[in-house]
Amino acid sequence: MTNTTETKNICGLRREDFQTTVNGKKTDLFILKNKAGNEVAITNYGGAVVAIMVPDKDGKLANVIQGHDNIQDVINSPEPYLSTLIGRFGNRIAKGKFTLHGKEYSLPINNGPNALHGGVKGFNARVWKPEMMNDQTLVLHYVAAYGEEGFTGELKTTVVYTWTDNNELQIEYLACTNKKTIVNLTHHGFFSLAGIANPTPKVDNLICEINADFYLPIDETSIPTGEIRCVEGTPFDFRTPKEVGKDIDADNLQIKRGAGYDHCFVLNKKEEGELSFAARITEPKSGRTMEVYTTEPGMQLYTDNWADGYKGQHGATFPKRSAICFECQHFPDSPNRPYFPSVVLKEGEQYKQKTIYKFGVK
Numbered sequence: 001m002t003n004t005t006e007t008k009n010i011c012g013l014r015r016e017d018f019q020t021t022v023n024g025k026k027t028d029l030f031i032l033k034n035k036a037g038n039e040v041a042i043t044n045y046g047g048a049v050v051a052i053m054v055p056d057k058d059g060k061l062a063n064v065i066q067g068h069d070n071i072q073d074v075i076n077s078p079e080p081y082l083s084t085l086i087g088r089f090g091n092r093i094a095k096g097k098f099t100l101h102g103k104e105y106s107l108p109i110n111n112g113p114n115a116l117h118g119g120v121k122g123f124n125a126r127v128w129k130p131e132m133m134n135d136q137t138l139v140l141h142y143v144a145a146y147g148e149e150g151f152t153g154e155l156k157t158t159v160v161y162t163w164t165d166n167n168e169l170q171i172e173y174l175a176c177t178n179k180k181t182i183v184n185l186t187h188h189g190f191f192s193l194a195g196i197a198n199p200t201p202k203v204d205n206l207i208c209e210i211n212a213d214f215y216l217p218i219d220e221t222s223i224p225t226g227e228i229r230c231v232e233g234t235p236f237d238f239r240t241p242k243e244v245g246k247d248i249d250a251d252n253l254q255i256k257r258g259a260g261y262d263h264c265f266v267l268n269k270k271e272e273g274e275l276s277f278a279a280r281i282t283e284p285k286s287g288r289t290m291e292v293y294t295t296e297p298g299m300q301l302y303t304d305n306w307a308d309g310y311k312g313q314h315g316a317t318f319p320k321r322s323a324i325c326f327e328c329q330h331f332p333d334s335p336n337r338p339y340f341p342s343v344v345l346k347e348g349e350q351y352k353q354k355t356i357y358k359f360g361v362k
């Protein structure tokens with residue numbers, strides 16, 4: 001297996017730069033290689049994907065996901081969710097409060113007045129137990145303790161990354177609890193289809209299509225207002241492909257609140273939980289495409305609106321808006337909105353979600 005031998009150069013990265021010990025647990029870099037010869041590199045620190053090497057229309061390989069080239073930079077990143085796993089609860093919970101079986105829970109506040117992405121030390125900042133199944137499958141395990149980051153119930157979590165021969169990065173999530181809890185897992189890939197370069201180009205000229213007739217407007221603290229609004233005639237209408245930059249700075253209250261796109265789309269589904277088409281982007285210059293499929297009801301479109309000008313892999317600097325994120329998940333603040341799809345997981349039940357990022361060329 002690839003990881004048993006010392007690899008000097010993995011996707012332009014060095015394995016040893018990812019090897020350290022954090023709270024007694026070892027971090028490393030794992031490489032998945034498919035039959036087409038294309039590689040993906042993942043660290044078990046937060047499950048951060050640090051490389052996805054895919055060809056452009058002329059067959060030229062480039063890394064299309066933002067990350068860092070060493071473990072210290074991953075740990076201290078100005079963007080703590082840079083292409084990492086997110087849990088136990090993706091996105092925001094208003095004021096960090098929710099009620100479950102008649103009891104009110106208070107989570108640490110880490111984003112304005114709200115709780116974001118599972119707390120001060122979420123799944124993105126944990127060392128996961130790695131298991132290489134074969135050259136194309138990495139499994140990560142993490143057990144979130146009862147009470148960790150304010151959540152009830154121990155949560156045993158498994159994430160399976162599979163890199164298929166047709167350049168699909170499949171991410172499957174499984175979890176179970178010993179006491180009723182809430183769970184909303186996702187992966188926060190920061191995709192730059194033009195390829196990581198210095199400077200990494202902005203996302204404005206990506207052509208984007210999103211399979212959603214509705215989205216969730218947000219209040220001034222980025223919590224869904226509760227309204228499920230039609231995208232028709234708004235900057236959020238991506239039902240026919242359009243440039244990401246077309247309305248990203250539109251004179252629109254929702255766009256202003258998000259400082260760009262930072263909103264959950266309600267994905268069109270025939271059936272709850274079906275694995276279906278969510279989004280597609282095309283980068284016109286390189287011809288690279290990415291399609292997203294998910295079992296989840298929602299997808300947060302985030303256009304990298306905040307962290308600006310920090311150093312990433314391959315000597316690159318990442319200006320803000322140089323990546324696009326499609327976080328497939330249940331809706332933000334679901335625990336406080338009984339009419340949103342439920343995020344409650346009971347003892348004896350199994351949480352499952354699957355999302356696929358499929359790379360190609362046009």
Ligand SMILES: OC[C@H]1O[C@@H](O)[C@H](O)[C@@H](O)[C@@H]1O
Nearest residue numbers: 079081091262300302306327
């Ligand atoms: O990486 C952090 C970003 O993650 C997104 O899911 C949130 O909605 C953004 O507000 C946040 O800045």
